């Protein structure tokens with residue numbers, strides 16, 4: 001986990017926001033649209049990025065992904081096997097990406113080669129909320145297998161994100177979860193202003209709608 005001292009936490013977050021702003025400006029200078037995906041381990045972030053990227057490539061867009069994980073290169077490898085350019089970004093021991101780690105990844109890339117960048121955060125529904133990275137959209141991905149109480153348990157991540165997606169809608173019956181409960185919780189949390197989008201990365205239900213929701 002991050003931080004112990006309250007005063008230090010404030011400085012760390014302020015510094016992160018400063019770097020996130022400069023990441024955002026750098027990406028805009030290169031005319032790149034950037035989507036960050038947050039969510040638990042196993043919610044389907046990597047698979048969703050791969051599916052979205054397939055569609056965007058057909059539109060002629062040039063895509064890269066930054067695969068954030070504590071250790072290992074498994075997600076980056078899956079992305080590359082699908083034909084997607086991908087950069088690995090290990091946090092070492094931290095349970096979230098921060099703007100400085102993303103800055104280092106961006107510095108290692110030729111940004112003129114890309115139109116869209118996906119940033120996959122570390123599987124975690126808690127601290128990524130506090131660390132914006134400089135993306136256009138912060139997206140949170142949950143899945144029906146995580147239970148119907150995810151919104152009630154994790155207000156912060158939903159309030160700090162622009163778009164919420166409920167994945168694995170095809171197996172909601174099998175896991176005994178009513179998607180309507182989750183969607184209602186989200187609607188209530190966001191004051192009735194926002195709706196959660198549903199999809200199944202496996203059956204590809206809802207993926208085309210997400211492409212347009214994300215302005216891609």
Ligand code: MG
Nearest residue numbers: 045046075120
């Ligand atoms: Mg992943």
Ligand code: ZN
Nearest residue numbers: 002095096127
């Ligand atoms: Zn963390």
